[in-house]
Amino acid sequence: MFLGIAILGAIFIVITFFSVINAGRRGESRRGPLIVLVLTILVTAGAIWKLPYWSANHHHSDQSAASSVSKTSSLSSQSGQAFASSTQTMTQAEAEKQVAQQLAKSLKKLGPVTFDKASKTYTLTITNTNLKKTIKGLHADPSQAKQAKWPKFAHNFIQTSASLKKALGKGYSLVFRVGHQSPVLVYKDGYLTKNQFE
Numbered sequence: 001m002f003l004g005i006a007i008l009g010a011i012f013i014v015i016t017f018f019s020v021i022n023a024g025r026r027g028e029s030r031r032g033p034l035i036v037l038v039l040t041i042l043v044t045a046g047a048i049w050k051l052p053y054w055s056a057n058h059h060h061s062d063q064s065a066a067s068s069v070s071k072t073s074s075l076s077s078q079s080g081q082a083f084a085s086s087t088q089t090m091t092q093a094e095a096e097k098q099v100a101q102q103l104a105k106s107l108k109k110l111g112p113v114t115f116d117k118a119s120k121t122y123t124l125t126i127t128n129t130n131l132k133k134t135i136k137g138l139h140a141d142p143s144q145a146k147q148a149k150w151p152k153f154a155h156n157f158i159q160t161s162a163s164l165k166k167a168l169g170k171g172y173s174l175v176f177r178v179g180h181q182s183p184v185l186v187y188k189d190g191y192l193t194k195n196q197f198e
Helices: 002-026 031-050 056-086 092-106 129-140 150-155 158-168
Strands: 113-116 121-125 173-177 185-188 191-195
Touching: 002 031, 092 113, 092 121, 092 158, 150 191, 158 173, 158 185, 158 191
Parallel strands: 121 173
Antiparallel strands: 113 121, 173 185, 185 191
């Protein structure tokens, strides 16, 4: 909505600017067109300021991302409890593979999950557009973390990590990262060991 107002405002600014120039050339009063020009500039500036790129209102999209992510994370916690009981008669390698499949299914809205056997690490590479925007915004201004509901989002995966420990034993990590950047969240044995925006 504000983008549309900003675009229309820019068009009206150009039109009224030429009206002011033409009024001067014709010897008419410039007062009316100048008032319209000033009002148009003010409205356009207000609309531009309200755009999510310029104001703190971008947290609205962050909140929607965090709420959709919260739903996904609660599902992942439930699935974590489910895979804990289903791996008891399997070999360790089979259990690790099944857990990887469960995590991939539960977290598919956020991104793909990979497993590194050597380091016992499950890595979620975040591809969810809203979550990536939230993380990018928090890199720019970490003080917005609470407003974007980041602590709640981070807390939601502690149960999943505890379920990994129950299913596979100690020493397994769950890592969240964007691309090849430093992890934003790291969980191990039911604890949140790294939260980049805390």
